[in-house]
Amino acid sequence: MIRPAAGEKIAGSGFSVIGLGQCSLDILGCVPCYPAIDSKVDLTDTLIQGGGPVATALVALARLGEKTAFVGRVGGDDFGQRIRLGLQEEGVDCRYLLTDSGATSQFSFIAVDQRHGSRNIFCHRGSASPLGEEDFPAVSLRDSRILHLDGSHPGAAVAAARWARQSGMVVVLDGGSWRPELEPLLPYIDHLVVSEAFVKALCPGSSPQQALKLLMVYGAQAVTVTLGAKGSWTLPQTGIMFHQPAFDVTVVDTTGCGDVFHGGYIYGLLQCWPLDCIMRFAAACAAIKATALGGRSAIPGLARVNRFLADASSRQELQGPA
Numbered sequence: 001m002i003r004p005a006a007g008e009k010i011a012g013s014g015f016s017v018i019g020l021g022q023c024s025l026d027i028l029g030c031v032p033c034y035p036a037i038d039s040k041v042d043l044t045d046t047l048i049q050g051g052g053p054v055a056t057a058l059v060a061l062a063r064l065g066e067k068t069a070f071v072g073r074v075g076g077d078d079f080g081q082r083i084r085l086g087l088q089e090e091g092v093d094c095r096y097l098l099t100d101s102g103a104t105s106q107f108s109f110i111a112v113d114q115r116h117g118s119r120n121i122f123c124h125r126g127s128a129s130p131l132g133e134e135d136f137p138a139v140s141l142r143d144s145r146i147l148h149l150d151g152s153h154p155g156a157a158v159a160a161a162r163w164a165r166q167s168g169m170v171v172v173l174d175g176g177s178w179r180p181e182l183e184p185l186l187p188y189i190d191h192l193v194v195s196e197a198f199v200k201a202l203c204p205g206s207s208p209q210q211a212l213k214l215l216m217v218y219g220a221q222a223v224t225v226t227l228g229a230k231g232s233w234t235l236p237q238t239g240i241m242f243h244q245p246a247f248d249v250t251v252v253d254t255t256g257c258g259d260v261f262h263g264g265y266i267y268g269l270l271q272c273w274p275l276d277c278i279m280r281f282a283a284a285c286a287a288i289k290a291t292a293l294g295g296r297s298a299i300p301g302l303a304r305v306n307r308f309l310a311d312a313s314s315r316q317e318l319q320g321p322a
Contacts, residue, residue, distance in 0.1 A: 015093065016270055017061055018141050020071040020131070020160050021054030021150035021174075023087070023097070024106040024123070025079045028255065028294055030114045044114060047294045050086030051108060053150040053174045053259045056295050060263025060285060062091040063301050066270065069093035069144075071136060071160075072153070075128045076101035090296075096137050100128040110255055117251035117290060131156035138163050146266055149189075150174045154181045161188035170269060174262045178202040186218040191269065193224045193262055208233050209241060222275055224265075226258055231283065236275050244279040247287035247312060256295020261286040264305070284308050 029043035050056070058068040070092050074080030076099050083105060087094050106126040112119045131153040138160070147164040149157050151173065164171050165188050173185065175194030178201035186192070192215060199211035206214065208225045212235040215223045222236040231245040264285030268278030284305050292298035300308070 014067060015069045015141065015144045016066040017058065017068045017146045017148055017266055018071060018144045019054035019058045019068065019148040020136065020153060020157060021148070022052040022106065022152045023050065023055035023070065023072050023074060023083050024052045024108055024126075025049075025083050025086075026051035026108050026110055026255065026295060028110045028112060028119075028253070030112045030253075030293060032114055034111065034113060034120065045293055047297070048082075049294050049296055050083050051256065051259075051295045052083075052106070053176055053262070054148055054152075055083075055087060055092075056256050056259035056299075057148055057174065057263040057266065058092045059087070059090045059296055060260045060289075060299050061267055063299050064263070064267045064305075065302060066267065067091075067093075069096060069141070071096040071131070071156075073098045073100055073128045073131055073135075075099070075103040075105040075126055077104050079107050079126075080105040080128075086296075096140075098131070098135065103128040112253045112255065112293065114252075117253050119253060119255050121255075130154070133159035136160045136163070138167075142167055144169060146170045146172060146269060148172045148174070148262065148266060149185070150176065151179065151182045151185060154185070158184050158188070161185055164188070172262065172266055172269070174258070176258065186215075186220075189218065190221045191224075191265070192218070192220045192222070193226065193265060195258060196225060196227050199225050209235075212241065224279070226261060228254070228257075232261075232279060234275060234279055242276060242279075244276075244283050247283055247308075249287045249291055251290045253293045254290055255293075256299075257286040257290050259295060260289040260299055263299075280309065281305065284312070 028047045030045040035041040104126045109122045172191045173189045175198040178198045203211040224234040226232045235241045261282045264282035288300045
């Protein structure tokens with residue numbers, strides 16, 4: 001277990017959210033269209049910035065005014081230094097972001113189709129070793145309210161989720177893709193928010209609505225499947241399923257939309273909002289993010305989200321009922 005630094009008090013962290021998961025460096029480029037095999041295309045715009053599901057969700061929460069900390073590992077390379085600096089500049093506490101000095105960090109090259117904002121991701125996982133159970137700083141984080149996971153570092157993730165459940169913390173999982181090693185984690189998850197790809201792999205042939213019912217057997221308080229432009233479906237323990245449409249925006253890049261959606265979702269949990277309000281807020285955060293290149297460029301603060309939602313409500317009132 002990570003020990004507190006000299007002089008650090010351990011009576012409580014004061015963090016709203018602890019995130020344990022992936023962090024990477026994203027190298028993004030826009031293309032007018034995806035090239036054919038063995039051909040070349042010019043990039044119309046480029047950007048380098050930090051990424052990763054949990055890391056970007058914590059950035060979203062920090063911009064919304066929450067105090068967050070990241071638990072993970074980077075390599076001792078230049079990419080690792082840039083990943084750390086990018087989080088620190090956003091106000092995410094990185095004292096528990098370890099460095100594997102002889103290893104490389106995770107990075108992705110992301111080709112964004114400028115016609116409709118879709119992207120292809122080419123990911124290199126790096127050689128930094130995954131966190132183990134002994135690497136989760138449980139004592140130092142015992143007063144935190146929410147633990148956010150993405151299923152990476154499975155040994156540490158299960159140990160952290162088990163500890164969080166015993167400590168009365170809420171545990172949220174970003175299920176981007178299904179992997180068998182995630183199954184031991186699912187009984188410890190309170191809010192399970194997964195992608196369409198996740199449910200297709202775990203529940204082949206099932207509709208999103210059917211998949212939600214299957215996922216509820218693990219005992220979550222609520223399960224959500226996100227469907228991109230088709231919005232999301234949520235099933236709480238009450239059994240009353242509901243749909244949240246996606247907001248209509250001019251999409252530049254969908255990179256990081258799911259990560260920012262999770263940040264908005266967790267923010268709503270921290271405010272103790274009703275689940276339908278949480279889903280609307282999270283959808284707004286993701287929509288705003290989609291209006292700029294990069295997973296973090298357009299992540300909004302609270303005032304921006306509130307204006308967006310107010311404008312959306314005004315437009316709906318003018319249009320009248322569907």
